[in-house]
Each structure stands twice: as structure tokens, then as C-alpha cells.
Amino acid sequence: MVTISVKFKLELTKEQKQKILDLAKKYRDAFNEVSEYAFNNRVFDHISLHKALYYKLKEKYGFQSQIVVSIIREVAQHYDSVFNQLAEKFNMKRNRKRLIELFYKEIGKPIRRKKLIVKLVKRRSYDLKLNPRVCSISVIGERLKKIPYYGWNKHYEYLEKYGYGDAILYYERSNRLWYLIVSVDVPDKELKPKKVVGVDINEPSNSFVALHDSLGKSKLIEFSQQVLRLKSHYQKLRSQLQAKGTRSAKRRLLSLSGVEKRLVRNFLHVVAKKIVVENSPCVFGLEDLEGIREFRENNAKFKGEKRRLFSQWCFRELQTLIEYKAKLYGSKVVYVNPQCTSISCPVCGYTAKENRVGKEFECKNCGFKEHADIVGAKNIMLRVLKSLQNGAFVSRPDA
DSSP states (O other), rough: EEEEEEEEEEEHHHHHHHHHHHHHHHHHHHHHHHHHHHHHHTTOSSSHHHHHHHHHHHHOOOHHHHHHHHHHHHHHHHHHHHHHHHHTTTTOOHHHHHHHHHHHTTOOOOOOOOSOOEEETTTEEEEETTTEEEEEETTTTTTEEEEEEEHHHHHHHHOOOOOOOOOOEEEETTTTTEEEEEEEEEEOOOOOOOEEEEEEOOTTSEEEEEEEEEEEEEEEEEOOHHHHHHHHHHHHHHHHHHHHHHHHHHHHHHHTTTTTHHHHHHHHHHHHHHHHHHOOEEEEEEEEOTTTTHHHHSSSSOOOOOHHHHEEEEEEHHHHHHHHHHHHTTTTEEEEETTTTBBBBOOOOOOOGGGGGEEEEOOOOOOOEEEEEHHHHHHHHHHHHHHOOOOTTTTOHHH
């Protein structure tokens, strides 16, 4: 089962906007209040928080019961997420007590929310109708009904075919509109893989995603440079507007907020879909790059411009998109050890830094020559084949 998010714009009257705004502001204040209580009392599980704060929040803010439960659970989930990030960053086992101590040492302040976001539960705090396309949302003391919503035809099809789950009510400051982001559970396709495809996502200094499959086909997709051009353009534009500091510059900054993120994410979606659609059904091999960002940022060699470029490397976002799209198209994803994939010879196995010079690869042992990014993809593909152990459904790798 794959959970995807579909986004709809709400058409609200002035009175409805005000009521939803009041709900969202109180939701944010209650979230921050629960978060501060959790931090001050070192209580981070939702059961203990529920016992301590449920009736207090319900009385103070006038929320519907389900909204109070959602706030408490959301705070607990946010802290769990932070603890997991710390465990990954410091390569620790997920020992709750040790992670809490590390949290106070490394972060030392409660989680706070600034954005206007409300988590809604299906049937209880919101509901949708497909014909006509209207929704209802519970606010303070009442339920707003027959609110029209608009979106893409493909998203309507998802709702009609698979139904819908919980949702998020979200306010976008740049255009002053409210959106409903609805979760939809789409069943996985179970198709027999025809091949294994190695995917090498290069660092920002390179400009390609390299693919090589077990049928012997290779491909380079231009990627990094386009993303970096987008990011550099908007970074320069933000710096110029911030330096001006005028009211019109601040308005322009507000209108730009989120534009860069949406453009980059759209580009990543296009690349991920191209990779998945052209190769499915198959087994995709990706590098397990967990912890690489922290390692590089702490490395003395990565300072200044190198560090800025590396921080803009959105490898994990692309991997996540490939992974979830692969499930929709009946493919699987396997993660492998990334060590030495670009300097190991896929023919004889000889590994040495001298094998690679820039984007050219030439094995110093057997003389094999190839584009260095393709070599990385070949080695990933071979490691996936090895990890599967039973590769009867794929052709022999053509190195």
C-alpha cells in the first residue's frame, strides 16, 4: 500500500475564512503549549500527555474532542521524529532515555510551530463528497458545510477509485489561500520484475543521474546542474531583496516563499517518473547514503562554496520519489552499500582511486574504460543482484 497526498483548493466565504483562521491559530497555540509542557516535564509519549492536558485544552480552547487528540498525538510524533533524527546523526541505538538526554544537550528548546496547519480526521473533523465536490470541516463550536474544493482531474480519479483518509488543512501565506491535503491509500502493483536497474545519483559537482540495467543498457539523465541553477538563482534573488529591506522587497520575498521549493520538487518528480516509467517493472538499486550529509558537513575539506553546494544536494528527496513511484508501477527498491562504487572496476573488481579521473574511468588492472557515472550505476546493479541471492528472473549482468 502506498499513501499519496492529493491537494485541493478550498473556496471559502469571508466568514468561513475567519472561522478557519481562528481554528488554525488556536490549534497552533495549543500545539506549542503541549510541546512546551512536554519539554518542561520531560514527558514525550502521547498517553501521558493526553492524561495531563486533554481536559485543560478542551476547556481552554473550546476544541472538538478529536482536535485535542490530534494535537497531542502530533506533538508526540514530532518529538519521536526528532529523536530518530538524532539517533541517525550520531549513529546511536534508539535508546529512549539516552536520546532524550541528547535532545536536551544538542537542541535544548521545545519544538515550536509557526505555520497555520490543522490535522483533520476523516468523518470526525472533516468529510468529503465527490458529487457534488464539497467538504465539511469542524471549527470552534460548529461544523462548516458545503465548502467547494477544486483540484486536478487525476486527483479526483484517485478519490473516486481508492477513497480517502485523514487530511491536513493548510494556509499558504504567499497567495492567502486555504488548501486541503488529503491522504489516499493506493494498492501496490505486484508485477514480476524483468531486470535490475542501478541508479547512481551524483553529487552537485556532477550533472547526471546514471542508470545501468542487467540487460546491458546504460543511460545518463541531466539532473544536478538544472537544480543548482534554480537554487542559485533564487538564493541570489533573496539576497538582493533582503539587502534592500524596503516594504515592496518584503512583499516580493513573501510572494517568492515556496516558489523555489515547488519548482525543484516538480523537477524531481519529472526525473523520478521518467526513471520509473521507462524501466518498470524492475528492481531499482539505490545507494544507502544515510549519514553522508553530516559526515561531509563535519569534514574540514567541505567548507565555503563546497559546503553550500553539498547542502543543496537533494539526493534523499529524489530517492524517496523513486521509491514511492516504483511501488505504483509494480517495481521494487533495494538499497546497497555505496562504498567505492565509482572507483571499483565492474569487470575485474580492482578498486583504486587512480581508476577514476574526473568523469573518466579506466581500470589500472584490466584496462576497462567507461564514463565514471555509468561505472557507479553498474556496481550498484551488481550489488543488488548479489543481495537478492536468487536472481533467476533477471538476465545475467553485461558488464
